[in-house]
Amino acid sequence: SWIAFRPEPGKECVREEEMKQFHSDLTNMAPDAYAVVTGAKGVGKTVFINSALSGKLGVLDVGIAPGLKQDDVLRKVYDVLAGRPMFGSSAGAAWRMFRLAKFLRMRFTVIFRLSERSDDNPGSKDYAQITGAARSLVNAGCRVVIDASPNALAPTALSTRRQAVVHVDLMTLEMAMRVPKWKAVFDQLETVGLKDAAWQIVGGLGVALD
Numbered sequence: 001s002w003i004a005f006r007p008e009p010g011k012e013c014v015r016e017e018e019m020k021q022f023h024s025d026l027t028n029m030a031p032d033a034y035a036v037v038t039g040a041k042g043v044g045k046t047v048f049i050n051s052a053l054s055g056k057l058g059v060l061d062v063g064i065a066p067g068l069k070q071d072d073v074l075r076k077v078y079d080v081l082a083g084r085p086m087f088g089s090s091a092g093a094a095w096r097m098f099r100l101a102k103f104l105r106m107r108f109t110v111i112f113r114l115s116e117r118s119d120d121n122p123g124s125k126d127y128a129q130i131t132g133a134a135r136s137l138v139n140a141g142c143r144v145v146i147d148a149s150p151n152a153l154a155p156t157a158l159s160t161r162r163q164a165v166v167h168v169d170l171m172t173l174e175m176a177m178r179v180p181k182w183k184a185v186f187d188q189l190e191t192v193g194l195k196d197a198a199w200q201i202v203g204g205l206g207v208a209l210d
Contacts, residue, residue: 013044013051014178018168022052025164026109026143032162034134034144039168041116041149042205048168049111049147058101058108066117066152067126073133077110098140109143114152127154135162173199 013019025035039045053059060080064073075091082093101108112134118124131154134144146157158165176199177183189195 012179013048014171014175015044015048015168018166019048019052022048022166025166026052026145029143029164030162032135032138033164034138034146034162035164035166036146036148036153036157037166037168038148038150038153040170040205041151043168043170044205045147045149045168046113049145053109053111053145056109058106060108060110061113062110063113063115064128064130065115066124066128068128070129070132070136073112073128073130074136077133077137081108095140098142102141107141107143109145110137112144112146112148114146114148116149116151127152130154131157131160135160138162170203170205176202 022035022037029035037045037049060077062076062080064076068076078090078094081097082090084090098108112130114128114130115124117127130146134146134157137144146153148157157163173186177186186195186198189198
């Protein structure tokens, strides 16, 4: 539900400094700007965003497939926000809610979760038309956060001068050791001299540890 965002339980981000900076970026972002969180697939972008926005009111979590047109991107947002109203369209209901939010001096936060493109699937080769949709929502008073690996995000989304970019780097071993279940594993590996070798195999990808 968008009323109070609740990410997947059991997955907490250990990038405390980066999350503080992300909070600051969102708070101080220009009214016409949007945030882009980038990084390699599996590095922990989704967990990073989820942890940063956990418990926040008015968060809309919207999955975006490759090749989706701008109007379809916006329609997905409207459907997540307003559902299927008994009278009128979800777009009309959503825009009424945007205006009410402005009146109440609150802002919805829209997370776009971009799926990766695939050359093997003709329908998944094109980028989703996310930039125009983000601009439309920002103009409506929303915050927009784009969760995307490089393969999923059109280069134009990073060249509008309206984006604040947060790059999530590979996890360090120090970060991994802050997670109790991972620390227990690496402590065991250390007893047989395999801690460093195992970390080299993982390569700093959080998804590999899970």
